Amino acid sequence: MERIWLKSYPEGIPADIDLNQYQSLVDIFEDCVKRFADNTAFISLGVKLTYRELDKYTRDFAAWLQNQGVKPGSRVALMMPNILQYPICLFGALRAGCVAVNFNPMYTSHEVEKQLNDSGAEVIVVVENFAATLQAALPNTPTIKKVVVCSIGGMLGAKGKIVNFVIRHVKGMVPNWHIPHHIRMNTVFEEGSKSIFTPLKLTHDHHAFLQYTGGTTGIPKGAILTHGNIVANVLQANAWVRAYTTEGKDLIITALPLYHIFALTANCLTFMCLGASNLLIINPRDLKGFVKEIAQYKFTAFTGVNTLFNALINNHDFKKIDFSSLKLTLGGGMAVQQNTADKWKALTGVPLAQAYGLTETSPAATINPLDAQEFNGSIGLPIPSTYVKIVDDHGQELPLNEVGEILIKGPQVMKGYWERPEETSNVFDADGYLCTGDMGYMNEDGYVFLVDRKKDLIIVSGFNVYPNEVEDVAAKHPGVLEVAAIGIDNGAAGELVKLFVIRKDPNLTEEEIINHCRAELTNYKVPKKIAFVNDLPKNNVGKILRRELRNKKSNYV
Incomplete structure (x- = not known):
């Protein structure tokens, strides 16, 4: 296929990435914590965690998992909002060779039960606010061997005691729960720090995530994302944004949950490679608290979805924020509306660049050039090493500017759906392209325009x-x-x-x-x-x- 989109690439972005730069996501992580040891990696409610501290805590969690007999390839479930314990447990699990399984903390007990059983997770880390939900699911989830419970304030030092008191006793946000033999996170760190950690040699083929999605059919299933898939997407995204960032100096607003693939790859992983700080927002639906918190920082990058951007531009206090440090804004997850994009730029002075992807593509597949000053309505250009074609109902490739189904091929495309071979075969065409179920077209310059979901x-x-x-x-x-x-x-x-x-x-x-x-x-x-x-x-x-x-x-x- 002729990659007509390459002619529209901003200067300096390569046509392809070198996937052999890193053998695993753990390689990337260990390189970053070494290079940016004294930089702030994550911020939560004013408390900062450096890359050096992140290295230590993740090592302790990994050592604890190994000491508990959790084998490489075992699934570790994470059921937390954007708190400091999330990246610690995420990278700790990966360093132990485990597969991370992200859970939406707002799931019902039935949904938790189904996903635990489908994934076969052996360990779950849950924040206490949702422990009662987990408790209701546990009797029917025989694979779970260890339950680790943390709190919102658990990593916040002296401030954390106040935070936990307010959450538990003033706001009543922690329903009563009782999980026999559960382990508190501080105990995990204590035991892990005294345990031997054995580093593992991981490759592109090892599984990194079971990332659950409705996919193209609406039935929840685990997309198998390998270390190679995630390494590829991090390198692809990094190539796209690097020119608009300053290594070791950026601060990105992370309001979307890290358990969702968008923020996980775009914020947590891609900006980690830049030595950036992630400002974690626990509850972006609390718009007043959200705006008050981000107003304290000179943030340089922002990711979100149309509904979030729309809510912010209609918020009186958000309009008072100093946007002079903001360099890039990325919108994804759903279509960005022209009206929202126009108002965002008018308010912040920074264009809202639309991107597109799916859980199955780790997620980025197309991104708009970040030097574009005006919103063009497209979902962007296929990123390095990525191929996109538009086909009709019979799988035949369509001419430019004709609407059909968007198909994607690249190193970031998932291995398949967990233990669902039929679903996997149904979603790939004969040439190995992922059938997205999204309708769109490509113009003469290689820009892809999303029209809508096939089923909508x-x-x-x-x-x-x-x-x-x-x-x-x-x-x-x-x-x-x-x-x-x-x-x-x-x-x-x-x-x-x-x-x-x-x-x-x-x-x-x-x-x-x-x-x-x-x-x-x-x-x-x-x-x-x-x-x-x-x-x-x-x-x-x-x-x-x-x-x-x-x-x-x-x-x-």
Whole structure:
């Protein structure tokens, strides 16, 4: 395939990466903690953890795992928000040769039970706020041998005692729980520091993560991400952002959860290679607390999703922040709306660059050039060593500017789904390309444009309507705060467009929205039904879940 996108690369970005620079993610980690030993690696609630300290704590956790008889290749589950213990346990597990399995702490006990059993995890680290959920799941999860419990304030020194008291007794955020034979994190560190740690030689083929995702079919399954996959994506992302960063001087806002692949690779891993500091935000939904915390720092980089950026630009206190140090902003996880991007740049002075990827691609596959001054609506160019093609329903490659399914090939693409050979074979074509289930097209300059998810497509009288396009137009109305579009049954005509709207202007009417949309959309794309709602269903990173809006058992229909 001719890589037409290479002509649009910013100067200095290579066509390909050298995957042999590192044999594993552990190699990258150990190189970074040595080179940047005295730099701050992570910050949580004002408490800093240096790369040197990170090296020690991860070594102790790895030694403890080995001393407990946890073998290389064993799965270690992590069920924590963005607290200092997360990166410690993550890198500690990897140094012990284990496979990290990330859990959303907000999972129900049923979801926890299913993922523990599917992954076969032997050890789980859980923050005490969610220990009661784990407790309910444990009777039916026979593979779990060790439960480690930590607290929000556990790594915060003297300040941590106050934090824990408030969380436990003032806010009542730790439900009663009882897990026999659990181990407290401080005990793990004490025992680990007295234990021998045996370094392991890992290769590209060793598994690093079982990263669970709905994938392209909606059924949760573990994407097997090898050390080679993650090393590749870190090197690819690093090549893309390095020119816009200063080694050892950057501070990135990490509001998206590290247990999600976007923040894990983009913030934690890529910026680790730059000796940067990650400012961990425990609860970005507490917008007041979030804005108050980041206002204390001269941050240089910011990642997020459209809903987060939209909430911030509509926050009075956020508008007062000094953005003079900000150099790059990256949006992913869901489509970035033109209106949001325009307002973000007007407020911060920095363009919002859209990127695209999936859990199955570790995640980055395409990124917009970071020197672009204007939002172009595309999801960017295929990154180094990555191939993208657009195909029709029969798998035949389409000409430029024609909409079809986006397929991806590269060293960052997963090995397959954990213990699901049929699912794995279904998601790859004969040439080894990953079938994403996303619809889009590529233009003459190699830019890829995402149109929508295949399953979210709305068919109106035989015509295709893409929800993103409708949402993008509706979001431009000054009275609209957030919006989501779905298709609903319309008898013989197929479907019609229904719009769910959170109002910024409480007096906004259905007629005003429809007229606004009619000015920019052809008639069959114009919403015929409007529902005003107080909230929209979102996943753990803030991506709006259209499937919940379509669910007849939900409160939204």
